[in-house]
Amino acid sequence: MALLSLRTERLELLLGTPAVFRYDLEDRVALAACLGARVPAAWPPEFLDEETLRQFITLSSDPESGFHGFYWILVEGDERTLVGDGGMLRESPERMMIGYALIEEWQGRGFGTEGVEALVEFAFRDPAVEMVVAYTYPDRFASIRVLEKNGFVRAGAGGEPGTIGYERRR
Numbered sequence: 001m002a003l004l005s006l007r008t009e010r011l012e013l014l015l016g017t018p019a020v021f022r023y024d025l026e027d028r029v030a031l032a033a034c035l036g037a038r039v040p041a042a043w044p045p046e047f048l049d050e051e052t053l054r055q056f057i058t059l060s061s062d063p064e065s066g067f068h069g070f071y072w073i074l075v076e077g078d079e080r081t082l083v084g085d086g087g088m089l090r091e092s093p094e095r096m097m098i099g100y101a102l103i104e105e106w107q108g109r110g111f112g113t114e115g116v117e118a119l120v121e122f123a124f125r126d127p128a129v130e131m132v133v134a135y136t137y138p139d140r141f142a143s144i145r146v147l148e149k150n151g152f153v154r155a156g157a158g159g160e161p162g163t164i165g166y167e168r169r170r
Contacts, residue, residue: 002005009114013071038082046104057070085101088119150168152166
């Protein structure tokens, strides 16, 4: 199965499908085979739980949802390792929301910045999208730094209680 992919200097972001998200829920060996990557024992990253994966299955089953969820694969020569995930959901015709997470051992190496840059570029391929937004908690300093490095600015309260919003305009 060929999956849509986005490439960065060190990462390949592979688009999840309902089948891939089901593998993530039920069959780690099938997930690794489908992604062509090693799935570390520490998988999944924080916030990618069973409920979230079930939502991803539902959203990715509906082409009108505006959802795109990607698996982030670190490519080092012939070695491929699943290090994180990230995606986007259309909040309105002109506004996309992104989210992302890395396995703890892969944090602090610039992969978040690199992956978010690819997500933003992908969102802006749609000429209707004027803004990309992200929500995080005020104590998630690394996440805030990733957003700032990608040109996001603070935009007040976030979409969930206790979160703050960031936005990047076209």
